[in-house]
Amino acid sequence: MSLRVLISECLLGAPVRYDGGAKPSLAVKRLADCLRRRGGEGAVVPVCPEVLGGPACPRPPAERRGSRVVTAEGVDVTRAYADGARRSLDIARACGASLAILKSKSPSCGFDRIYDGTFSGQLRAGSGVTAALFEQEGHIVVADEKLVEYCEPSMEHPIALVLGSGLAPLA
Ligand code: SF4
Numbered sequence: 001m002s003l004r005v006l007i008s009e010c011l012l013g014a015p016v017r018y019d020g021g022a023k024p025s026l027a028v029k030r031l032a033d034c035l036r037r038r039g040g041e042g043a044v045v046p047v048c049p050e051v052l053g054g055p056a057c058p059r060p061p062a063e064r065r066g067s068r069v070v071t072a073e074g075v076d077v078t079r080a081y082a083d084g085a086r087r088s089l090d091i092a093r094a095c096g097a098s099l100a101i102l103k104s105k106s107p108s109c110g111f112d113r114i115y116d117g118t119f120s121g122q123l124r125a126g127s128g129v130t131a132a133l134f135e136q137e138g139h140i141v142v143a144d145e146k147l148v149e150y151c152e153p154s155m156e157h158p159i160a161l162v163l164g165s166g167l168a169p170l171a
Contacts, residue, residue, distance in 0.1 A: 002039040004097035006088070007032060008109045009048040011101070011144050016048040020058035027147045028101060045097050049108040049130040052091075053084025064107045065117030069129060072119045081108055085130040089137060098138075102131050104145040111135075111143040 010017050012032060013024040035043040051057060060071040062081070069081045085108065092100065102109035110128040115121070127135065134141050 003035065003043055003099075004039070004045055004095045005031075005035055005043065006045045006047050006092045006095075006097040006100040008101065008103040008106075008144065009046040009051075011103055012044070012046050014046065014048065016051050016057055018050070018055075018057075018059050018061045023103060025144050025147070028144055031101065031147065042095070045091065045095055047088045047091055049084035049088040050081065051084070052087040053080040053082070053108075055080050061119070062107050063115045063117045063119060064126065064128065069107050070117070081129045084108060085133045088130050089133055089139075092134070092139065099140045099142070100131075100134050101142050101144055101147060102128075102134075104143045111141045 007028060010021075010023045011025045011028040013022045013029075015022045017023060032044045050059070055077065060073065060075070062069050062071045062077050068076055068078045070076055070078075092098070102111055104110055105114055105123065106128050107114060108128040108130045110126075111131040112125065112127060113123045114126050114128055116124040126132075127141075131141050
């Protein structure tokens with residue numbers, strides 16, 4: 001099967017964020033263009049776990065607080081975020097995407113550091129619900145904010161390794 005990469009949909013310009021906006025990333029767009037040139041349209045698998053989990057768009061902002069996900073008003077939305085993570089994993093498995101490029105800091109997609117649950121803009125170590133599930137299930141997860149440095153052709157990062165001969169410079 002040819003390479004498939006799951007990508008947070010907001011990074012590709014889709015207006016799926018909690019505020020109804022997008023968060024397009026030039027580095028991600030270049031990677032997606034590169035993947036499509038090599039593997040066709042299906043090489044890029046856009047997914048928004050929060051939309052898959054059911055919350056409307058726009059929706060209240062939420063953050064991870066311990067094992068739960070809560071809105072700024074204190075509403076527990078853990079179940080919806082867990083459902084979205086599971087559905088995203090199902091999609092990744094169905095299409096054979098073992099690599100995921102996910103949006104940094106998000107309570108769903110954030111990898112390695114996320115907002116700390118106080119809605120004060122502070123970050124803490126940890127991952128969003130979807131990123132944590134993907135990592136637990138053996139997928140390679142890359143935060144979008146790390147993408148540019150990972151794609152330096154001299155670096156032996158999984159993205160370059162997965163792409164075989166190494167990814168051409170994106171910048
Ligand atoms: Fe973007 Fe992920 Fe949040 Fe959806 S859940 S808006 S893809 S960061």
